[in-house]
Amino acid sequence: xxxxxxxxxxxxxxxxxxxxxxxxxxxxxxxxxxxxxxxxxxxxxxxxxxxxxxxxxxxxxxxxxxxxxxxxxxxxxxxxxxxxxxxxxxxxxxxxxxxxxxxxxxxxxxxxxxxxxxxxxxxxxxxxxxxxxxxxxxxxxxxxxxxxx
Numbered sequence: 001x002x003x004x005x006x007x008x009x010x011x012x013x014x015x016x017x018x019x020x021x022x023x024x025x026x027x028x029x030x031x032x033x034x035x036x037x038x039x040x041x042x043x044x045x046x047x048x049x050x051x052x053x054x055x056x057x058x059x060x061x062x063x064x065x066x067x068x069x070x071x072x073x074x075x076x077x078x079x080x081x082x083x084x085x086x087x088x089x090x091x092x093x094x095x096x097x098x099x100x101x102x103x104x105x106x107x108x109x110x111x112x113x114x115x116x117x118x119x120x121x122x123x124x125x126x127x128x129x130x131x132x133x134x135x136x137x138x139x140x141x142x143x144x145x146x147x148x149x
Contacts, residue, residue: 010049012056015041019057025065028081031072097137104130 022040023032034045043050054077061067068085069077080088107126115123 012053015053016057016060019053020060025061026067026079028079030079031076032078033076035076037076097133100130100133 018040019037022036023030026032034050037054038045038047038050041050041053043053058069058077061069068080068088070080070084070088072078104127107123107130110123112120112123
């Protein structure tokens, strides 16, 4: 028998199947407590294993049924409704733009001394593409009509 280590891990699939059998395909607004999940898979609330399994379970539901969860701090999960999904998407989008801007700033402020030709091309590419993305985002945002007029 192979010794399980951090590198080999314990498969999540059996526990994910248990969660799917217990909770099925939850609908918008459904709330599921960490304690209920922990009971199904035989783990303690707050354990690394619980986190690993719930991450895998949420991924399966997202990929197979287009179900997204939000965390309810210190309690559990709730399936997002359409409004929550759009708010979530908008927040992720804004976060992504910030990350792109930050990475471009790092590239742009990196001295060119000692960089290879490939590194210089990468530096310039990051700067150009970030600029194009920022411009496109700003231009498209101006096209949105406010419901207030």
